[in-house]
Each structure stands twice: as C-alpha cells, then as structure tokens.
Amino acid sequence: MQNKNLNHGDAETLSKKILRAFVSPWFYRLTLWLVPLLFLLIFFFQPLARIITLAFNTSAFTKANFQLILSTLSFTFYQATVSTILTFILGIPSAILFSRFNFHGKPLLRALTAVPFMLPTVVVASSFNALFGNHGLFSFLFPLSPEFTTSKAFYFLLILLAHIFYNTTIVIRIVGNALSRLDTKLEGAARSLGADTFHVWKDITLPLLRPSLLAAALLVFMFDFTSFGVILLLGGSNFSTLEVEIYLRVLKLPNLPLAALLSIVQLIFTLIFSILYTRTINQVTTQTAPRFSASRPPKTIRERIFVFTFYLLLITFFALPLLSLPIRSLTRLEADRGQRGEVQYGFTTDYYKELFINRRGSLFYVPPIQAARNSLGYASLTVLLSLALGYPAAYALAKPTRLEKFLDPLIMLPLGASAVMLGLGFIISFGRSLASPWFVPIAHTLVALPFVIRTLQPALASIPERLRQAASTLGASPFRVWQTVDFPILSRATLSAATFAFTVSLGEFGATLLLTRPDYPTIPIAIQRFLSQPGGLNFGQAMAMATLLMLLTTLAILIIEKLRLSDSGEF
Amino acid sequence: MKRITFYFLLFTLLLTSCAPTSTPTPVEPQTITILTHDSFAIGEDVIKAFEADNNAKVTFLQSGDAGAVLNQAVLTKNAPLADILFGVDNTFLSRALDADIFEVYQSPALTDIADEFKLDPSNRALPVDYGDVCINYDKNYFTEKNLPVPQSFEDLAKPEYKDLLVMENPATSSPGLAFLLATRAYFGDDYLDYWKSLKANGTIVVDGWETAYYTNFSASSGKGPQPMVVSYASSPAAEVFFASPAPTESPTASIVASGMCFRQIEFVGILKNTPNQTLAQKFVDFMLSQQFQEDMPLNMFVYPVNKNAPLPEVFKNFAQVAKNPAALSAAEIASNRDTWIEAWTAAMK
Numbered sequence: 001m002q003n004k005n006l007n008h009g010d011a012e013t014l015s016k017k018i019l020r021a022f023v024s025p026w027f028y029r030l031t032l033w034l035v036p037l038l039f040l041l042i043f044f045f046q047p048l049a050r051i052i053t054l055a056f057n058t059s060a061f062t063k064a065n066f067q068l069i070l071s072t073l074s075f076t077f078y079q080a081t082v083s084t085i086l087t088f089i090l091g092i093p094s095a096i097l098f099s100r101f102n103f104h105g106k107p108l109l110r111a112l113t114a115v116p117f118m119l120p121t122v123v124v125a126s127s128f129n130a131l132f133g134n135h136g137l138f139s140f141l142f143p144l145s146p147e148f149t150t151s152k153a154f155y156f157l158l159i160l161l162a163h164i165f166y167n168t169t170i171v172i173r174i175v176g177n178a179l180s181r182l183d184t185k186l187e188g189a190a191r192s193l194g195a196d197t198f199h200v201w202k203d204i205t206l207p208l209l210r211p212s213l214l215a216a217a218l219l220v221f222m223f224d225f226t227s228f229g230v231i232l233l234l235g236g237s238n239f240s241t242l243e244v245e246i247y248l249r250v251l252k253l254p255n256l257p258l259a260a261l262l263s264i265v266q267l268i269f270t271l272i273f274s275i276l277y278t279r280t281i282n283q284v285t286t287q288t289a290p291r292f293s294a295s296r297p298p299k300t301i302r303e304r305i306f307v308f309t310f311y312l313l314l315i316t317f318f319a320l321p322l323l324s325l326p327i328r329s330l331t332r333l334e335a336d337r338g339q340r341g342e343v344q345y346g347f348t349t350d351y352y353k354e355l356f357i358n359r360r361g362s363l364f365y366v367p368p369i370q371a372a373r374n375s376l377g378y379a380s381l382t383v384l385l386s387l388a389l390g391y392p393a394a395y396a397l398a399k400p401t402r403l404e405k406f407l408d409p410l411i412m413l414p415l416g417a418s419a420v421m422l423g424l425g426f427i428i429s430f431g432r433s434l435a436s437p438w439f440v441p442i443a444h445t446l447v448a449l450p451f452v453i454r455t456l457q458p459a460l461a462s463i464p465e466r467l468r469q470a471a472s473t474l475g476a477s478p479f480r481v482w483q484t485v486d487f488p489i490l491s492r493a494t495l496s497a498a499t500f501a502f503t504v505s506l507g508e509f510g511a512t513l514l515l516t517r518p519d520y521p522t523i524p525i526a527i528q529r530f531l532s533q534p535g536g537l538n539f540g541q542a543m544a545m546a547t548l549l550m551l552l553t554t555l556a557i558l559i560i561e562k563l564r565l566s567d568s569g570e571f
Numbered sequence: 572m573k574r575i576t577f578y579f580l581l582f583t584l585l586l587t588s589c590a591p592t593s594t595p596t597p598v599e600p601q602t603i604t605i606l607t608h609d610s611f612a613i614g615e616d617v618i619k620a621f622e623a624d625n626n627a628k629v630t631f632l633q634s635g636d637a638g639a640v641l642n643q644a645v646l647t648k649n650a651p652l653a654d655i656l657f658g659v660d661n662t663f664l665s666r667a668l669d670a671d672i673f674e675v676y677q678s679p680a681l682t683d684i685a686d687e688f689k690l691d692p693s694n695r696a697l698p699v700d701y702g703d704v705c706i707n708y709d710k711n712y713f714t715e716k717n718l719p720v721p722q723s724f725e726d727l728a729k730p731e732y733k734d735l736l737v738m739e740n741p742a743t744s745s746p747g748l749a750f751l752l753a754t755r756a757y758f759g760d761d762y763l764d765y766w767k768s769l770k771a772n773g774t775i776v777v778d779g780w781e782t783a784y785y786t787n788f789s790a791s792s793g794k795g796p797q798p799m800v801v802s803y804a805s806s807p808a809a810e811v812f813f814a815s816p817a818p819t820e821s822p823t824a825s826i827v828a829s830g831m832c833f834r835q836i837e838f839v840g841i842l843k844n845t846p847n848q849t850l851a852q853k854f855v856d857f858m859l860s861q862q863f864q865e866d867m868p869l870n871m872f873v874y875p876v877n878k879n880a881p882l883p884e885v886f887k888n889f890a891q892v893a894k895n896p897a898a899l900s901a902a903e904i905a906s907n908r909d910t911w912i913e914a915w916t917a918a919m920k
Contacts, residue, residue, distance in 0.1 A: 534813070
C-alpha cells in the first residue's frame with residue numbers, strides 16, 4: 001500500500017523527488033490538500049456552519065414543515081432527473097459531433113453552446129420569449145393553443161428547455177474532451193475483429209467514457225438540482241425547488257429555522273450524490289494513451305445525415321434564441337407609438353451610442369468599457385485561482401487513497417449550498433471586509449472549483465503510469481516525461497477547466513453572496529441595472545450590453561479553443 | 572563596492588522623496604457607508620457636493636432587494652456593515668423597528684416633510700421618497716379594441732378583461748405585494764374570494780417586475796401578450812424619458828382610480844453602534860434636503876417627500892399621482908404580511 005502510493009507521484013520533478021525522500025506519502029498528500037482545503041474551510045465551511053448554527057432551531061420540526069420539505073424535495077429531484085436525461089440526449093450526440101467530425105463553422109458553434117451559461121437568467125428568459133413567446137418565431141411556425149401556453153405543463157416544458165439550454169455545454173465539454181482523448185486504435189481493433197458499431201460503443205467506447213460521463217452527469221444534475229433563477233423566472237410561480245424555497249424562507253417569508261433545515265436537507269442530498277459518484281468512479285480505472293483521435297469530415301451517408309441533423313438542431317436551439325439579442329439591440333420599436341396604431345420597426349444604433357452617455361449624471365452609471373474590463377479581470381482571476389486550487393486537489397484525487405475517498409464528496413458541496421444562506425454566512429463571518437473587490441473572484445472560485453476539479457480529475461487519472469515509467473527508463477528527463485506524457489492530455493483538460501471557470505465568473509454565479517460595490521460594476525450588473533427601470537432605451541441598452549457580453553465571451557472561448565488547437569498540433 | 576553605492580543612492584532617493592513638503596497635509600476625509608438596495612441611484616454631482624462640504628468620502632454598498640438588505644442589517648446589528656441604511660419601505664418598516672436597528676434622529680429637515688409620510692413617531696426611520704404601485708395599461712390596445720379602461724378592482728374580474736393582466740408574485744416581488752395589499756385594504760377579509768375570481772379571469776402571475784414588464788407587458792419593448800401590468804404610477808414618465816427620440820405622448824398610462832394603488836414610502840435610518848454618528852446625521856439631513864430630493868425622481872423614478880423639491884417636467888406631464896391610495900398601517904402589514912402571502916399563494920395554486 002505504502003509503496004503503491006509512492007509510485008503514484010505525478011510529474012517526477014526534482015522538488016517532488018526530494019519531498020518523497022524526506023517525507024511520508026501521507027504528508028505529501030496532505031501538502032497537496034492543504035491549500036484547497038484551507039480555502040474551502042475559510043470561505044465555505046466556516047461561514048456556512050456559522051449561519052446554520054445561528055439559524056437552526058428544533059422549532060422547525062413540525063409536521064407541516066416536513067410535508068413542505070418532502071413535496072419540494074420530490075419535485076426538485078424529479079425535474080433535475082428529467083432535465084439531466086434530456087440534456088444528455090442532446091449533449092452526447094453533440095459531444096460526438098464536435099469531437100469526431102469536422103464541419104463548417106465548428107469552432108463558432110462550439111463556442112456558442114457555452115454562451116447561455118454566462119448570460120443572466122433575465123436575458124435568457126427574454127431571448128426564450130423572443131423565440132417561443134406569443135410573437136416568437138416558434139409560435140408562428142407551430143401555433144399553440146392559449147390554453148396550453150398558460151398551463152402548468154407548458155411552464156414545466158420551458159423550465160426543462162432552459163435547463164438543457166444552460167447545461168448542454170457541460171456534456172459537450174467534459175464528454176467531448178474524453179472522446180477526443182480516446183485511443184481510436186482500440187475501436188479500430190474491435191472493428192477489425194468483426195464488432196459492429198453498436199458493440200464497439202457498448203464494449204469499448206462507453207466503458208472508456210464512463211468516468212467522464214459520470215462527472216458530467218453529476219455536474220449537470222447538481223446544477224438542475226439547485227436550479228433557482230430558471231424556476232422562478234420561467235416557472236410562472238407554479239414550482240419551487242429546495243433552493244427557491246430557501247430563498248423564500250430567508251428573504252420573503254422569513255423563517256430562518258426552516259431555511260436552515262432546508263439547507264441541511266439540500267446539503268445532505270448533495271453529499272449523497274457525491275458519495276455515489278465517488279463510489280462508482282473509483283471502481284473504474286481507464287487509462288488510455290495520449291493519442292488523440294483526430295476529427296475528420298463525415299464520409300458515409302449515415303455520418304452525413306447525423307452531422308447535418310445535429311448541426312441544424314444545435315443552430316436552431318442555441319443560435320436562434322441568442323440571435324434575438326443582437327437583433328433586439330439594433331431594433332427600434334417605440335418610435336411615436338403614442339400616435340400610431342401600428343408598431344414601427346426600424347434599425348437603430350442608438351442603444352449602443354447611449355451606452356457611452358451618462359444622461360442623468362448618475363453616480364451609478366456604468367461605462368461599458370469599464371464593465372467589460374471588470375468582468376474580464378474578475379474572470380481571469382477566477383481562472384488563475386481555481387486552477388491553482390484545483391490542480392493539487394485533482395492530482396490527489398486522481399489516485400485516491402482512503403483520505404481522498406473521504407475528501408472527494410466534500411469538493412462538490414459548494415454547488416449544493418444555497419447561495420442565499422451562504423451569503424448570510426459570509427456577512428456574519430466577514431462583515432464590512434466583504435465589500436472588498438477581492439471577494440468577487442473568491443466567490444466565483446467557490447462555484448468554479450468543483451468544475452475545475454471534476455474536469456481535471458478524469459484526465460489525470462487516465463494518464464498511464466507505464467508510459468511515464470517507459471519514458472524515464474528510456475532516459476527521458478522528468479521534465480521531458482511531463483512534456484511528452486502528461487502535458488498533451490492535461491493541456492486539453494486544463495483548457496476545458498479554464499473555460500468553465502471563465503464562464504462561471506462571467507455569469508456571476510455566487511454573486512448573491514456579496515455586497516456589491518457600485519464602483520466595480522460588471523456587465524451582468526449593468527444589464528440588471530438597465531432592466532430595473534421602464535423605457536425603450538433601458539431595454540435596448542440591456543440588449544446591447546447582453547450582446548456585448550455574448551460577443552466578448554464567444555471571442556474569449558474561440559481564443560481558448562485556438563490555444564488548444566495549436567497545442568495539440570505539437571504532438 | 573559598486574552595488575553598495577547604488578543602494579546608498581537608492582536609499583537617499585527614497586528618503587528625499589518621503590520628505591515632508593511645505594504645504595500642510597489636509598485632514599483625511601472621513602468615510603461614511605450607506606447600505607442600500609440594488610435599485611438605489613443618485614447623481615454624481617449631488618454626492619460630490621456633500622463630500623466637498625463635509626470633507627467626507629461616501630461609499631455605497633448594495634446587496635439585493637429591500638428585504639435582503641434589511642435582513643443583513645438585522646443579522647449584523649452588533650457590528651453594522653454600514654453607518655446608514657436606506658430603502659426600508661412601509662411594508663418592512665415594523666420589522667426594522669421591532670428589530671431595533673436604528674438610532675433615534677430628530678432631523679431638522681423633517682419640518683419640510685408632510686406628516687402623512689412620517690409613519691414612525693419615534694423618528695428612528697425617516698421618510699425619503701414615495702411612489703404609487705398601480706396598474707399600467709397599453710393605451711393603443713384599449714383604443715384599438717374600443718375597450719374602456721377598467722376603473723375598479725371589480726372591473727378587472729369582468730369577462731371583457733379576461734387574460735389581460737400580468738402581475739408579480741407577492742411572495743417574491745415588492746410591487747406584487749403592494750398590489751395584494753391594495754386589494755386587502757379594499758375587500759377586507761373577502762380578499763381571497765376576489766383573487767379566486769381574478770385567477771378564473773386569467774390573471775398571469777410572474778416572479779418579478781422585470782419579467783412582468785419586459786416579457787409580458789404589451790406596451791414595453793418586450794412586446795408581450797398582456798396589455799395591463801402591475802407597475803408604478805411613474806412608469807409612463809420613464810417610458811417617455813427613456814425613449815429616443817422622445818415621443819409627445821407616453822405609450823402607457825396608469826389606472827389611478829380610488830383605492831386601486833398602493834403607496835410605498837421608503838425610509839432612511841442611522842444604524843445603531845455606528846462610530847460615525849455626527850457625519851451620519853449630516854448625511855440624513857442631506858438626503859432630506861432639496862438638493863438631494865430634487866435629484867431623486869429621474870434617478871429612481873420616485874417622488875420626493877420634501878415639499879420644496881420641484882418635480883422634473885417629464886413627471887409633471889406624464890406621471891399620474893394616485894387619487895386616494897389604499898391605506899393600511901405599517902403595524903397591520905407587519906403582523907399579517909406572511910399570513911396574507913401564504914393565503915394568497917394557496918388561493919392561487
């Protein structure tokens with residue numbers, strides 16, 4: 001056991017050799033864990049424990065409360081399961097599409113699928129409305145009866161669609177990344193031995209993909225399980241998840257003991273899912289060679305039909321709702337509405353020009369360039385911080401010992417904690433210092449970290465130890481081993497992880513944890529500001545700002561993907 | 572040897588740059604922090620003027636809606652996050668007063684404010700602004716359909732207005748709660764029967780104002796399906812102010828019939844245990860002064876409580892004031908709000 005742990009060291013750098021010579025493997029493991037755990041302890045467990053102990057009270061143990069918890073829990077579970085399954089139905093073929101085939105406009109389409117993730121929920125709801133609402137394209141093509149569009153089933157459908165819209169990118173990135181890491185020689189061998197496509201998938205591809213499939217499923221499920229904005233905005237006040245119920249009990253119908261109880265239930269379930277995940281993932285060890293299956297144009301008719309169908313589907317589902325933002329940001333609707341019966345549509349660039357004018361001399365005016373700079377600055381800091389914390393943890397988790405089996409499930413907890421409760425915990429723990437701009441990347445990192453770790457971990461685990469050993473036996477220096485064995489696999493996973501951290505930060509996840517300082521506005525804050533007051537200019541500027549956010553993020557993701565391409569070209 | 576000379580030079584350079592200059596250093600400005608909700612906004616010049624006059628630095632902290640901000644203030648009562656809290660409205664007033672988070676402050680500026688706004692006789696929470704929550708309607712829709720604009724709550728339940736109203740959920744939104752309170756004041760204990768009839772008449776309930784106004788309301792840029800929305804009496808003025816080019820008429824108007832609007836009054840208070848009490852008092856005086864009060868309407872689309880503060884033109888021409896807003900005491904709201912919201916939620920399920 002002891003010896004085995006020793007061999008599980010990663011890149012054989014000099015410092016680690018020295019470290020190994022002097023300290024026990026347990027100590028080495030603890031040093032890997034020290035910083036990430038300390039971070040979680042200070043910024044997650046401590047504030048959460050403080051607020052829950054303060055709020056928790058046995059007075060919450062009433063029959064009515066338990067009934068509420070039970071019904072909310074069952075709906076939360078139900079919608080998360082259905083959403084996850086549907087997300088996979090779209091996500092898996094899309095992951096295959098992106099990792100196996102080349103087609104026109106692939107990088108752009110791939111980048112577009114990640115955009116919803118960082119758009120504020122209000123904007124997504126608005127763009128959904130542009131497509132599926134009464135005047136939308138969809139209702140024009142497929143007229144729905146008004147009875148149906150005001151029914152609960154319709155609202156539920158909208159929630160599911162929004163969840164797919166938000167989370168498909170997780171499947172595309174995690175599973176797609178694993179798919180392109182697969183050794184195609186294995187599939188080729190199976191085929192030459194007479195296996196058909198189905199058997200190749202069942203016996204070779206699926207088992208190899210299992211860790212990534214599980215990781216993606218867990219993340220998608222957690223996001224749906226703690227869904228909040230989508231349920232509130234699109235659910236038409238018909239539905240509530242645990243997270244929505246906690247928000248209501250903290251802020252609207254104050255009952256802190258009940259909120260604390262609900263938070264504990266949500267945390268326990270997050271823990272259960274994580275433990276199940278850890279159990280399953282530790283049963284599988286997939287090691288593949290760092291040989292990338294190159295994507296190619298579709299050849300057979302079946303392949304062409306597949307590529308064309310999903311290409312069209314993804315464009316309809318992602319590009320069309322998103323396209324409504326730039327269109328609305330350039331359309332004038334309200335010219336002299338007062339006098340004319342018909343709405344006047346017209347092209348205008350006023351909303352963009354207006355973004356640069358502080359009409360009312362407001363102290364809270366947000367210059368678009370500054371907002372973009374703040375957003376990008378926070379996002380970059382989040383990427384650095386979450387990679388710095390995520391790497392050592394993922395290294396330790398990739399070759400788990402008993403310590404990791406215990407710690408692994410805890411990593412996911414920040415995704416399962418109610419943001420409203422944690423926000424209160426932050427306030428009683430950090431007080432006035434919470435207004436410091438440094439807390440913004442910290443809060444974002446809290447949400448990004450589970451993603452980063454879950455993305456890096458399967459990649460790190462897939463690095464075959466024998467390849468490293470072979471390389472060093474043949475005389476490769478430790479750096480050379482890392483460069484030729486670890487790096488090709490890690491570069492892709494790192495870029496995926498970085499993209500996640502980046503989008504999480506731009507989407508302002510966890511922003512409710514903080515006290516906002518008007519002097520450091522971000523783009524989502526600017527959008528929210530415009531949408532909080534009536535008037536065509538406000539709506540137009542919100543759409544213009546959302547378009548800027550979309551362009552900025554698409555561009556940033558395209559650049560990240562370019563990095564990936566040039567990297568893999570070397571190997 | 573060379574290196575030592577270099578360090579010596581560097582050291583002397585540092586020393587000389589630190590040497591005191593002949594001009595006397597000004598006293599460090601004192602910082603004052605105001606905790607408020609996300610909708611707060613004010614002019615830059617106004618704050619600059621206060622900072623210059625009082626050698627102060629004003630910092631704002633925003634943290635969610637009025638309810639969230641109050642919650643945080645109550646939780647941090649012993650070590651306050653800020654010196655001043657602005658944005659507690661009359662639906663939350665009793666909760667703030669019961670939690671005893673404010674210092675008493677008898678501001679001299681209170682003389683310029685009408686008594687109807689002073690809901691706290693102990694002067695811990697001082698009124699700053701008010702606004703009426705009313706139904707806004709799409710003028711074009713009603714002209715085109717030749718439909719008279721409803722003039723009472725009872726009208727809204729009539730078949731000719733079926734599926735025409737969108738409102739916010741009182742459990743999640745403050746205009747939604749205000750509208751519920753108006754019906755409660757009007758119908759008394761029978762309010763739930765009224766809500767059942769509204770539900771039967773196809774009233775749409777959404778989570779918040781943004782969705783109601785920009786996604787569902789037909790006269791906003793969102794071009795939604797409903798021609799009536801629960802919003803503010805000042806919204807028609809905002810529709811004119813935030814349009815380019817400015818129209819001669821607002822596309823929307825408010826239904827201000829007797830009892831159909833609910834008046835929200837926002838309060839400011841000095842947080843207990845603040846070390847900056849004197850400066851905090853000065854800032855509260857300033858918030859009630861004409862300079863601050865006349866700048867508020869276009870920044871927050873609310874009305875000033877100071878009698879001497881003139882209204883901007885766009886308010887005079889396009890915003891209506893409720894004739895006889897619904898009346899419910901802050902204490903009555905405080906002791907019943909949760910029960911009413913829960914009962915409403917059950918009735919609308």
